[in-house]
Amino acid sequence: xxxSSLWSRATxxxxxxxxxxxxxxxxxxxxxxxxxxxxxxRFSNRAxxxxxxSRALGRCDVAATTPACARSFSSSPRxxxxxxxxxxxxxxxxxxTLTSAVLxxxxxxxxxxxxxxxxxxxxxQRIAExxxxxxxxxxxxxxxxxxxxGKKFTSEDMKGKxxxxxxxxxxxxxxxxxxxxxxxxxxxxxxxxSGNTLRPVFITCDPARDTPxxxxxxxxxxxxxxxxxxxxxxxxxxxxxxxxxxxxxxADVKPxxxxxxxxxxxxYLMDPEGDFVEALGRNEPASRAAKIISDHIGDWxxxxxxx
Ligand SMILES: [Cu+2]
Numbered sequence: 042x043x044x045s046s047l048w049s050r051a052t053x054x055x056x057x058x059x060x061x062x063x064x065x066x067x068x069x070x071x072x073x074x075x076x077x078x079x080x081x082x083r084f085s086n087r088a089x090x091x092x093x094x095s096r097a098l099g100r101c102d103v104a105a106t107t108p109a110c111a112r113s114f115s116s117s118p119r120x121x122x123x124x125x126x127x128x129x130x131x132x133x134x135x136x137x138t139l140t141s142a143v144l145x146x147x148x149x150x151x152x153x154x155x156x157x158x159x160x161x162x163x164x165x166q167r168i169a170e171x172x173x174x175x176x177x178x179x180x181x182x183x184x185x186x187x188x189x190x191g192k193k194f195t196s197e198d199m200k201g202k203x204x205x206x207x208x209x210x211x212x213x214x215x216x217x218x219x220x221x222x223x224x225x226x227x228x229x230x231x232x233x234x235s236g237n238t239l240r241p242v243f244i245t246c247d248p249a250r251d252t253p254x255x256x257x258x259x260x261x262x263x264x265x266x267x268x269x270x271x272x273x274x275x276x277x278x279x280x281x282x283x284x285x286x287x288x289x290x291x292a293d294v295k296p297x298x299x300x301x302x303x304x305x306x307x308x309y310l311m312d313p314e315g316d317f318v319e320a321l322g323r324n325e326p327a328s329r330a331a332k333i334i335s336d337h338i339g340d341w342x343x344x345x346x347x348x
Contacts, residue, residue: 161336162336162340165333165336165337165340166340179283179317180283180284180285180309180317180320181196181206181283181284181309181311181315181316181317182196182280182283183195183196183197184196184276184279184280184283185272185276186244186270186271186272186276186277186280187253187270187271187272188253188268188269188270189253189254189256189257189260189268189269189270189271190253190257191253194268194270196315197315199240199242199311199315200313200314200315201313201344201345201346202237202238202239202240202313202345202346202347203238203239203240203310203311203312203313203318203334203337203338203341203345204239204240204241204242204309204310204311204315205224205227205228205239205240205241205242205308205309205310205311205334206242206244206284206308206309206311207220207221207224207241207242207243207244207307207308207309208243208244208245208246208281208284208286208288208304208305208307209221209243209245209246209304209306210245210246210247210250210251210302210304211245211247211250211251211255211256211259212247212250212299212300212301212302213301213302214301216306218263220306220308220323221243221260221262221263221264221267222263223326223327223330224241224243224263224264224267224308225263225264225267226327226328226331227241227308227327227330227331227334228241228264228266228267229264230327230328230331230332230335231331231334231335231338234331234335235334235335235338235339236347237347237348238338238345238346238347239334239338240266240268241264241266241267241268242267242268242270243256243260243267243268243269243270244270244271244277244280245269245270245271245277246277246281246286246288246290246302246304247290247302248271248272248273248274248276248277249274249290249294251269251271252271253269253271256269256270256271257269284309285305286304286305286307287303287304287305288302288303288304288305289302289303289304290302306322306323307320307321307322308320308321308325308330310333310334310337312337312341312343313341313343313344313345313346314343318337319333319337321333321334
């Protein structure tokens, strides 16, 4: 009896608690719904007020709330595409247009050309300065010889312009004529690009036969600008040593006997101060040799005679 009464009281209490919690939940839900609805109303009212206000002020603070305001934020008019494909193709092109590609490649090519030019200039400078200064191996040096008109010509007379010095002899069957033809081409090409800034000099290594008169007739065949130099055998031997030029005349040559002189084949480029710049070998064609000379002349910042 006591236990059944206790059970019925417990059941009742349980039902009561269940009702209370249901009621509380309902109340809470309805209270939340009420609050939410009130909040929405307030927000809507505020937004409406703000829109009205902003319209009155002529500005847009609530862009997100109205499509009209959102549109007014865009700085440029939106592109109008007729088809979806058109819009897609515009999108795929991105920032890489034909103009930007042309600009990109032009700038790239310009930089390549500039750096190549600078590299070549630095290399020429390195070559030109290799023999400048104290303690450097010297090519060239002071000399005193006679030109094709019988006048004294010294190393000082060679200064003021760039000098192109060649060693050979007038009886040379093939190499010297070939090289002198090349020298004539180089003279004309350098004159075209750099003016009258080059002094071409031919120094004989066969002074026994190459007198001033012989040189004068011989060199006229090639170019009127070439200065022909000769002198005593000892003076020729001395200048060849200074220019590191090898030459050999056969021993015991009888008067009137024909002979060949073995000699090294180089063009020596000397700067206007009489310092060696570089040697141009037989493998250099006239046009390339002329360009090398003109480039060196272009790099020169000191005194340069053009008369
Ligand atoms: Cu020769």
